[in-house]
Amino acid sequence: MLSPADLVTIPFDDWMNGFVRGWLVPNFRPFFRAAQVPISTVLNMLNAFMLWVPMMASTLAFALAAWRWAGKGTAIFTVLGFAFIDMIGYWPETMTTLAMIVTSVLFCAVIGIPLGILAARSDLAWRAIRPVLDIMQTIPSFVYLVPIVMLFGVGMTPGIIATIIFAIPPIVRLTNLGIRGVRHDLIEAAQSFGSTRWQMLWDLQLPLAMRTILAGLNQTLMLALSMVVIAALIGAGGLGLVVNTGLGRLNVGEATSGGVGIVILAIVLDRITQGLGEKGFGPQPSLMRTLAGFFRAAPRPGGANPG
Template structure:
């Protein structure tokens, strides 16, 4: 039997190459150069700050954050884990990786939260965004590196751009989900009391959806951590470079040391952000109870007398 390929063969790869190399890169090179400027600035500032602060001070700050958000055990793990990373000589690489992760997460939040709000408030926008997010989440992470290198070159900033694209979908999806799951009766009550759209968003929907949004931020952070390691293949530094260098030289010990540093950093960041999400959930539940009590219809005098008589 004949297959479609026996009848016609599409030069899809040639089309893509012609589009990217022949039209996109020459015409939009200034835009791609300009897009790197804010990312490079934030990354440079964070990396310089983390490398300038003494190791003991950074460890104490992270241990305090872990204690406040995840408990005493996590604070002890943070101290021991960071001390171990420093003793195996990977402290500077860990701080570089941390700066790359926070830069990527910052821009993911700046882009993703407004996009999620727009998707929650407009069904048309969500129908447009959903297939785009599906493509962003299903394409293998290594595939991102090819167009990123062609459009932005190599280095830490292109690696962060690839990380932003890879880690963006969770925060968009969960911001949309959190806002859409706000109880309809609370929204109707806010509308009945004359709340504007912005008042309802800032004073009602975002506080009640904050736990879900923080869960999306946590997932974005974990995906950013995994992509930052892969981005070392196009010039990204930090622990990803340590792992890739160890693999290239068949240095099992060096690659393992870099992997251990990544695991320690991932656990600490994951537990801190999960603790923040839980705290946001508690505040959201308290606000929900307050609003429910405020908007509950007041009992009439005959009803109160009947309740007392009963």
């Protein structure tokens, strides 16, 4: 029985090679090289700073953050975990990995939150963005590395770019979901008070959607951590390089040590960001307080004002 391949063979791989090697790389590589500058600048500054800060000071800062947003148990785990990483000799690699993660998440937030806001405010924009996010989330992570190397070269900065592409979809999706989930009666009340679109976004929609946005940030951070390890294959450093080097040499101890360091760092960052989402940052903005007072003072249907 005939199959479509017996009749027509599509040289898709040749088309892609011709597109990337024959047109995209020769014409746009200078642009992609220039696009690395802000990422490499932030990464180098963070990496230098985190390596400069003494181990005890960094541990204290993370322990206090864990105590504030994740509880006493996480703070104790942070102290013990970071002390263990230092004692097995991988503290500098851990700080390099942390610098890569913070850089990736920072750029994911700077790009992803505005995209999520745009998607929430425009159905047309969401229909255009959604298929791109689907592709970014379903393509295997290793597939990103080949075009990244061709366009950006090898090193830590190309690894960060691959990480940003891989990790940005959750924060875009959950920002869109959080803003779309704001109650319509609150939006109508804000409009009746004469609030502009910017005031409603800044003082009403973003604060109410903050838990959902921070959940997206948490998922972006976890994806960034996993991709930073894979990015060691194209020259990124940190604990990912330790794991890959150990695997390449069949050194079980080295690979396991790097993996344990990644697990400890992932648990600490995950618990802190989850705590941020659950406990928030502080008092509500003025518009939200005004609307809260308005709805408390409004008479209930079928009854008198309880106040």
